[in-house]
Amino acid sequence: MSRTLEATIDIAASPQQVWAVLADLPRMKEFSPQCRGMKVLGGPVGIGTSTININRRGALVWPTTSKILAFEPGRELRFRVNENRTIWSFVLEPSETGTRVVQRREAPTGTTKISRTLINLAMGGTESFDDEMIVGMNATLTRLKHVVEATPVTA
Structure with missing residues (x-):
């Protein structure tokens, strides 16, 4: 069974500013090195919303679907990938310098046999x-940070 994976970054922006970028799910391809489309x-978007995702690793390209499990503006985005049962989340916490973002991938019920076979x-x-996923998660958060911190604040 896959272990829980986690990456964290501090972003010099409010949780609402981070959320405005993160919650725009089609933009995920700008941040994740593996996601080519969502x-x-x-x-x-809200709890229960479904997505179709295209993922890529080198020459391998594969589709997945997911379902939004939590969508709390300024606080949490969580979705389950249906094909492998992993749960991905982004939790936003106010910090002294802006927002701490924690990205996590969990497999509380394990992953599917086909997923394990393909990974092997x-x-x-x-x-x-x-x-490799941890490296990608850190890249995702770094790219998110650069975009959010470069986005002008509008009143």
């Missing part, structure tokens, strides 16, 4: 893939 299905056959095994 399309929201239906109307406004095509992605170097669970431990290697998890290590």
Whole structure:
């Protein structure tokens, strides 16, 4: 079973400013090195909203779907990837310098057999893939930080 993965960054902006960028789910491709697209299905994003995602690692490209489990403006975005049962979250916490963002990937019920098989056959095994995911999560948060801190504050 995959272990819980986590990355944290401090962003010099309010939780609302961070949320304004993070909650725009189609922009996820700007931040995540693996996500090439995230399309929201239906109307406004909220708990229960579904997405179709395109992921890429080198020459490998694969689709996934996800369901939003938490959507609390300025506080938390959490979704479950249906194909492997992993839960991804971004938690925003006010800090002395702005906002601390914690990104986490959990597999509380384990991952699917097909997911484990594909990771072992095509992605170097669970431990290697998890290590790569942590690197990607740190890259995601760094890119998010650069975008948010470069975005002018509007009153």
